[in-house]
Amino acid sequence: MALIQFTDKGLYCAEGNFYIDPWQPVDKAVITHAHSDHARWGSKSYLCHTFTKPLLQQRLGDGNYETLEWGQPVFINGVKVSLHPAGHIIGSSQIRVERNGDVWVVSGDYKTENDGISGEFEPVKCNTFITESTFGLPIYNWKKQADIFIDIQNWIKDCFEKNANAVIIAYSLGKAQRIIAPIAEVTSNIHAHGAVWNIFQTLKSSGFKFPDINRIDIDAPKEKYKNAVIIAPPSAEASLWMRRFTPFEVGVCSGWMQVRGNVRRRNIDAGFALSDHADWNGLLQAIEATEASKVFVTHGFQSAFSRYLNEKGIESAEVKTEYGNDEDAVEGN
Amino acid sequence: MDEMLTYGEDVNEVPMQVGGMSLFAELIMSLGTSTKTNDKLEALSNYFSVAGDKDKVWMIAIFSGRRPRRSVSAALLQLWCLELVNLPQWLFAECYLTVGDLAETISLLIPPEIMVPKEEQPLHYYIEQLIGIEKQSEEVKKQFVIDSWRQMNQQERFVFNKLITGNFRIGVSQQLMVNALSKVTELPAATVAHRISGNWDPVMTTFSALLHESNSDDSKPYPFYLAYAIEGEPAELGLPHEWQAEWKWDGIRGQIIKRNNELFVWSRGEELITEKFPEYHFLKDKLPDGIVMDGEIISGRQSDEGFVVLPFANLQTRIGRKNISKKQLQEAPVIFIAYDLLEYNHEDWREKTMQERRTQLEQIVADLQSSEVFLSPIIAFDMWAELAATRVTARLINSEGVMLKRKSSAYQVGRKRGDWWKWKIDPLTIDAVMIYAQKGSGRRSNLYTDYTFAVKDGDKLVPFTKAYSGLTDKEFGEVDYFVKRNSLEKFGPVRTVKPELIFEIAFEGIAASNRHKSGVALRFPRINRWRKDKKPDEINTLDDLKQMLEQYGK
Ligand SMILES: [Zn+2]
Ligand SMILES: [Zn+2]
Numbered sequence: 001m002a003l004i005q006f007t008d009k010g011l012y013c014a015e016g017n018f019y020i021d022p023w024q025p026v027d028k029a030v031i032t033h034a035h036s037d038h039a040r041w042g043s044k045s046y047l048c049h050t051f052t053k054p055l056l057q058q059r060l061g062d063g064n065y066e067t068l069e070w071g072q073p074v075f076i077n078g079v080k081v082s083l084h085p086a087g088h089i090i091g092s093s094q095i096r097v098e099r100n101g102d103v104w105v106v107s108g109d110y111k112t113e114n115d116g117i118s119g120e121f122e123p124v125k126c127n128t129f130i131t132e133s134t135f136g137l138p139i140y141n142w143k144k145q146a147d148i149f150i151d152i153q154n155w156i157k158d159c160f161e162k163n164a165n166a167v168i169i170a171y172s173l174g175k176a177q178r179i180i181a182p183i184a185e186v187t188s189n190i191h192a193h194g195a196v197w198n199i200f201q202t203l204k205s206s207g208f209k210f211p212d213i214n215r216i217d218i219d220a221p222k223e224k225y226k227n228a229v230i231i232a233p234p235s236a237e238a239s240l241w242m243r244r245f246t247p248f249e250v251g252v253c254s255g256w257m258q259v260r261g262n263v264r265r266r267n268i269d270a271g272f273a274l275s276d277h278a279d280w281n282g283l284l285q286a287i288e289a290t291e292a293s294k295v296f297v298t299h300g301f302q303s304a305f306s307r308y309l310n311e312k313g314i315e316s317a318e319v320k321t322e323y324g325n326d327e328d329a330v331e332g333n
Numbered sequence: 334m335d336e337m338l339t340y341g342e343d344v345n346e347v348p349m350q351v352g353g354m355s356l357f358a359e360l361i362m363s364l365g366t367s368t369k370t371n372d373k374l375e376a377l378s379n380y381f382s383v384a385g386d387k388d389k390v391w392m393i394a395i396f397s398g399r400r401p402r403r404s405v406s407a408a409l410l411q412l413w414c415l416e417l418v419n420l421p422q423w424l425f426a427e428c429y430l431t432v433g434d435l436a437e438t439i440s441l442l443i444p445p446e447i448m449v450p451k452e453e454q455p456l457h458y459y460i461e462q463l464i465g466i467e468k469q470s471e472e473v474k475k476q477f478v479i480d481s482w483r484q485m486n487q488q489e490r491f492v493f494n495k496l497i498t499g500n501f502r503i504g505v506s507q508q509l510m511v512n513a514l515s516k517v518t519e520l521p522a523a524t525v526a527h528r529i530s531g532n533w534d535p536v537m538t539t540f541s542a543l544l545h546e547s548n549s550d551d552s553k554p555y556p557f558y559l560a561y562a563i564e565g566e567p568a569e570l571g572l573p574h575e576w577q578a579e580w581k582w583d584g585i586r587g588q589i590i591k592r593n594n595e596l597f598v599w600s601r602g603e604e605l606i607t608e609k610f611p612e613y614h615f616l617k618d619k620l621p622d623g624i625v626m627d628g629e630i631i632s633g634r635q636s637d638e639g640f641v642v643l644p645f646a647n648l649q650t651r652i653g654r655k656n657i658s659k660k661q662l663q664e665a666p667v668i669f670i671a672y673d674l675l676e677y678n679h680e681d682w683r684e685k686t687m688q689e690r691r692t693q694l695e696q697i698v699a700d701l702q703s704s705e706v707f708l709s710p711i712i713a714f715d716m717w718a719e720l721a722a723t724r725v726t727a728r729l730i731n732s733e734g735v736m737l738k739r740k741s742s743a744y745q746v747g748r749k750r751g752d753w754w755k756w757k758i759d760p761l762t763i764d765a766v767m768i769y770a771q772k773g774s775g776r777r778s779n780l781y782t783d784y785t786f787a788v789k790d791g792d793k794l795v796p797f798t799k800a801y802s803g804l805t806d807k808e809f810g811e812v813d814y815f816v817k818r819n820s821l822e823k824f825g826p827v828r829t830v831k832p833e834l835i836f837e838i839a840f841e842g843i844a845a846s847n848r849h850k851s852g853v854a855l856r857f858p859r860i861n862r863w864r865k866d867k868k869p870d871e872i873n874t875l876d877d878l879k880q881m882l883e884q885y886g887k
Binding site: 268271 | 432438441
């Protein structure tokens with residue numbers, strides 16, 4: 001029997017009797033990271049990275065959480081499990097599962113460029129690799145983070161020159177943490193939507209250091225926001241909530257911004273292709289580094305990507321999961 | 334004497350070479366994403382004040398439809414790109430489906446690693462090279478294209494590919510470009526618009542020659558004055574006697590020019606179409622010299638009461654054909670309905686009042702005594718209500734409604750509010766169900782935005798039209814969501830969807846067609862609104878369509 005099976009509740013290790021990122025409540029869930037499509041409500045116990053725990057608590061409330069450090073092995077019913085940095089967001093981990101020398105790695109979401117806060121992606125050798133493929137097409141080649149930050153900074157300065165506020169749409173867990181330092185180099189007048197602000201608070205109380213930001217006060221007079229940067233989650237885009245910042249321009253941070261049509265369709269002023277997922281080459285390099293003899297592809301362009309791997313001589317198959325959603329996903333990417 | 338130097342004539346002669354392809358690419362990007370007209374104007378004026386002379390000329394040429402001929406096919410571009418990046422064809426197709434634009438797909442597929450940075454070349458360099466390789470071998474073309482790709486960043490590559498493949502759809506009207514040029518050159522917009530129109534060759538002219546020398550090109554048309562749709566009630570326009578009402582015709586707006594004993598016919602799309610309409614050729618002998626008339630090129634013929642207008646479909650048989658047969662001339666005869674007089678006796682008449690221009694125009698048309706050129710009839714009315722009553726009969730004479738022109742108005746440039754208004758009749762409408770959906774291109778490349786609609790025929794559904802625009806972005810999102818969850822079959826890019834969503838389709842005209850299953854072809858079909866209040870069995874029937882055809886399709 002395969003060490004990990006694909007069931008209707010999620011990825012399941014029968015021998016160890018645990019699930020990885022299950023989308024239905026189970027007894028024991030091992031969690032790659034705190035995004036809502038991976039960490040769902042209702043399981044009896046959760047095992048995750050130390051940094052992930054406070055984020056899970058914030059999202060899912062009190063419960064039974066156990067934590068691990070990266071590289072610290074634990075045995076679950078005789079199956080060896082360890083976590084390894086995935087570079088996606090704070091706490092995000094690949095999950096390595098080993099039994100009788102058979103090693104499987106579940107990537108969760110990952111990116112190969114070191115963003116300086118999420119931990120550097122660690123290639124883990126294995127027999128079978130289960131990889132995401134959110135941006136698994138060769139049109140996705142990211143610019144370097146440092147260069148994108150310069151683009152963002154220049155855009156903010158342009159906004160200020162026009163006396164407009166700069167509203168930056170960034171996912172509250174992940175992108176918001178990455179862009180805050182470069183923004184702070186331009187201005188200290190930074191305000192965040194409640195959802196974003198809450199995540200920062202949680203991370204700060206677990207010891208992470210970030211520049212100071214203000215929580216947006218719904219009752220504050222409009223004049224309060226002048227030459228300010230506003231960080232808001234995708235759900236706030238094009239909402240009435242944004243009106244109070246008039247005049248403003250909107251910039252969106254998302255890998256989907258790589259394609260011009262997506263920028264234009266959303267009727268925004270600027271798009272920054274800043275992603276928390278690996279680009280095409282990142283995916284290929286990561287897969288090669290695992291030296292895996294079999295690769296399962298989920299979460300994105302799985303059919304095109306696995307076909308390509310097969311043609312390159314890497315045995316591969318696509319797997320349907322309930323992570324993300326290839327056609328509608330905008331948040332978190 | 335610093336001032337002399339700064340403002341003297343010589344300034345324009347100094348060859349400036351600031352910025353190159355990157356400056357142009359940046360302009361295209363900012364025009365493509367900016368959502369405010371003012372920002373676009375700013376970006377354009379900025380470009381015109383810093384770009385090199387020759388680049389500016391090409392910029393004007395490209396955005397006024399004077400692109401050089403295509404020298405490399407899309408198929409070759411795709412092939413060379415695949416060779417360069419070593420990817421299978423099917424993966425390219427997959428990428429293209431996601432991006433929705435060939436030029437952009439290629440620009441994204443070429444990774445930064447294979448770039449060989451080189452000294453930047455200006456826009457005109459690339460365009461001139463592209464013109465130069467048109468007649469060269471495939472190998473030469475390939476070398477040039479691949480070398481260029483490797484020297485550019487992604488944005489520049491995208492723009493370069495666009496230069497080869499076709500239209501920049503970037504939401505910049507010619508008017509906006511004219512305004513930017515007017516701002517930079519401090520010339521009146523009307524002057525700029527006139528100078529950049531007509532026949533000119535970007536290879537031969539310079540920026541200052543184009544904009545500052547009043548030029549001697551006899552064919553040059555004037556920019557058209559266009560009307561907005563009336564907002565609110567016509568009574569708000571003031572006294573009826575200050576206004577002239579005419580029928581609004583659905584043909585090709587055009588100018589007939591005779592200068593130095595040569596005749597030119599221009600379409601509003603700035604196409605020289607003199608050869609296409611032999612009906613007008615007699616005017617070369619009969620019109621006085623130095624004259625420009627504005628009017629409608631339309632399919633029709635002389636009748637007892639003046640003229641009758643035939644449906645637009647007739648005119649369509651004449652467009653896009655090089656050689657017109659005798660048969661076509663007989664079946665789709667073309668007349669000219671004269672609206673206005675823009676030049677007379679070699680003088681620009683646009684500043685005179687409409688009344689003055691009209692009086693002279695009446696004389697000219699009367700002198701022609703022709704069965705091809707007619708005056709646009711004036712609709713007499715004393716009260717707005719009277720005009721409203723006449724207007725509803727428009728469709729019976731194949732007119733689209735009424736034009737209102739202030740008698741004291743000058744002939745202005747571009748689309749302007751105030752003195753001219755169009756007051757169209759309400760469109761015909763029909764309720765239909767969506768049965769096929771296809772992803773849009775470009776701006777909407779990831780959404781299902783192109784739909785095919787059907788009416789009922791007994792218990793069958795008969796597709797009868799596609800319709801594209803008319804929904805808000807939010808509604809497009811909702812329909813897209815529905816399509817993705819309710820598709821029945823997939824044929825290439827097209828999905829068959831559960832026939833559940835009802836839309837009101839509006840259109841301007843209807844004609845018989847044997848190319849369509851339904852037997853009808855609609856003019857300007859568009860989605861008027863989403864009828865969430867209706868159920869699929871409440872849609873219109875094929876019989877309803879046929880009845881409309883009977884009533885309005887003749
Ligand atoms: Zn994630
Ligand atoms: Zn995910």
